[in-house]
Amino acid sequence: MSPMAQKLFAAAALAPGALGANLLVSHFSGSLYSLSFTNSNSSGQLSITSETDGCGVTPAWLQLYSDINKVYCFDESWMGSGSSAEYDVAEDGSLTLTGNLKTTGNSVHGALYGGSDGKGFVATVEYTPSTLTTYKLPFPGGEQIGLETFTMESQGPNPRQDKPHPHEAHVDPTGKFIVVPDLGADLLRVFRINAETGELTACSEGQADPGDGPRHIVFWENAEGLQKAYVLNELGNSVSAWDVEYPAADEASGCLAFNKTQTLSTYEEGTTPGPTTKAAEIRIVGSFLYASNRADETFGDEQDSIATYTIDEQTGELAWLEAANSYSYYPRTFQFNTDGTLVAVGGQTSSNVAIIARDPATGKLGKLVANLQVGRKGRAGQEDGLSAVIWVQ
Numbered sequence: 001m002s003p004m005a006q007k008l009f010a011a012a013a014l015a016p017g018a019l020g021a022n023l024l025v026s027h028f029s030g031s032l033y034s035l036s037f038t039n040s041n042s043s044g045q046l047s048i049t050s051e052t053d054g055c056g057v058t059p060a061w062l063q064l065y066s067d068i069n070k071v072y073c074f075d076e077s078w079m080g081s082g083s084s085a086e087y088d089v090a091e092d093g094s095l096t097l098t099g100n101l102k103t104t105g106n107s108v109h110g111a112l113y114g115g116s117d118g119k120g121f122v123a124t125v126e127y128t129p130s131t132l133t134t135y136k137l138p139f140p141g142g143e144q145i146g147l148e149t150f151t152m153e154s155q156g157p158n159p160r161q162d163k164p165h166p167h168e169a170h171v172d173p174t175g176k177f178i179v180v181p182d183l184g185a186d187l188l189r190v191f192r193i194n195a196e197t198g199e200l201t202a203c204s205e206g207q208a209d210p211g212d213g214p215r216h217i218v219f220w221e222n223a224e225g226l227q228k229a230y231v232l233n234e235l236g237n238s239v240s241a242w243d244v245e246y247p248a249a250d251e252a253s254g255c256l257a258f259n260k261t262q263t264l265s266t267y268e269e270g271t272t273p274g275p276t277t278k279a280a281e282i283r284i285v286g287s288f289l290y291a292s293n294r295a296d297e298t299f300g301d302e303q304d305s306i307a308t309y310t311i312d313e314q315t316g317e318l319a320w321l322e323a324a325n326s327y328s329y330y331p332r333t334f335q336f337n338t339d340g341t342l343v344a345v346g347g348q349t350s351s352n353v354a355i356i357a358r359d360p361a362t363g364k365l366g367k368l369v370a371n372l373q374v375g376r377k378g379r380a381g382q383e384d385g386l387s388a389v390i391w392v393q
Helices: 003-013
Strands: 020-027 032-040 043-052 059-065 070-075 082-089 095-103 107-113 121-126 131-136 143-149 177-182 187-193 200-202 214-221 227-233 238-245 257-265 278-285 288-294 305-311 318-325 331-336 342-347 352-358 365-373 386-392
Touching: 020 059, 032 352, 032 365, 043 095, 043 352, 059 107, 059 386, 070 095, 070 107, 082 107, 095 131, 143 200, 187 214, 187 257, 214 278, 227 278, 238 278, 257 318, 278 331, 288 318, 288 331, 318 365, 331 386, 342 386, 352 386
Parallel strands: 043 365
Antiparallel strands: 020 032, 020 386, 032 043, 059 070, 070 082, 082 095, 107 121, 121 131, 131 143, 177 187, 177 214, 187 200, 214 227, 227 238, 238 257, 278 288, 288 305, 305 318, 331 342, 342 352, 352 365
């Protein structure tokens, strides 16, 4: 990088929106933490400002709705029941518990949907029971209104594909559909939303390749209206691009359809991932896509990677750009700040939050700006340590 580029990169990392911010972190021990981040002169500092509980015994996923200053936490308890939670988020990032919802447990993800404002109901997915469960809000007092139990005819090629394992309940950009990547069945399960009742109607599925193990999905649209979806495949250590086809505007009972067009490894061509590697999370900023790899140690002992791709603005086609240091071990979760100059990475096993600079022009990740261990470290390959990190801006 040239001296001038280095100066521009440093200036981007110090953009006005990034001088002070708050983050929220969940830990598989049961705690939620509020963090304060400040930076100056291209270096930063993270500190824990408060700690709370209320999201069951194994908080796994945080979903922020900044327009109402609320965050929802979903409990991955394996005890036969769970307790999702709703919190008010203060300006300083501190949390106040406002309600709990008793669930069936083992919820690895959840999201609000439907109603007059897109927040009338909540959908959760349960990894081992192979279910999609829906509830009517508000917290507390919400009641279960639906339960989808998934099945499949035979086991998949990966030993972990013994049964369906839904991993996300993703509401599409229109708010009319929920997409559920199923790691066990190699499917994108699609449901049409009845916004008034919260009822979900199953549509045709998107078929991934055998052994892909879809985990998370993101949507993208270019200036001309071309719509694509990108799926992170945990078992295949890959990212897939999908064409997205919506029903006609006057087709009230129509469905969202997917057609897979491309699959790329989360490693540079010629690199073979190890036997314990598992891709984890996927994010888009502008015309760049990012995917985290767990347990690859590409950058040294307990230093895993984040794969970076360019998205062709005309076709949506992916191209490999680089692998970047995540400055963490088992990066289960990561999220970019509003102006795209920083990324917060949550290392599950290292139980740390790493703030990394990003160059908005090139999409490349750069130096470590701040780092903080939050809670006790986890054990490699186990469900402990840090589970989620999100910006509160």
